[in-house]
Amino acid sequence: MVHHSDRGSQYAAKDYRKVLKARGITVSMSRKGDCWDNSPMESANGTLKVECIHGESFKTRDEARQAILDYIGYYNTQRRHSSLGYVPPSQFERRWRAEMEKRTGA
DSSP states (O other): OEEEEOSOHHHHOHHHHHHHHHTTOEEEEOOTTOGGGTHHHHHHHHHHIIIIITTOOOSSHHHHHHHHHHHHHHHHHTOOBGGGTSBOHHHHHHHHHHHHHHHHTO
16 A cells, blocks of 8 residues: 655654554655645545545445445546546556557567
8 A cells, every 4th residue: 555645744754654654554755846746646536535435424434445445446447537548547557568568579
């Protein structure tokens, strides 16, 4: 798992990063003064909230967790993305890898 954030003091705090590390979570922070680092992640989180979370009432954390996991699976394998030529990320990546293999002869 990767935890991506801006460089806010709460996320950069030593104790906070220590907890993440203890749980096997990789810390990812945007570069100093570069707001564009966060934009893809913020867009994905916004889409998750709108398409999966808003209007839902989960009875348990496990129910919410499962809904999010199901949504991420859908997001990566079925949901079409305009920025990727209206194909799901998994299909885009397969095509990209095939093209790279053709170019490098791998």
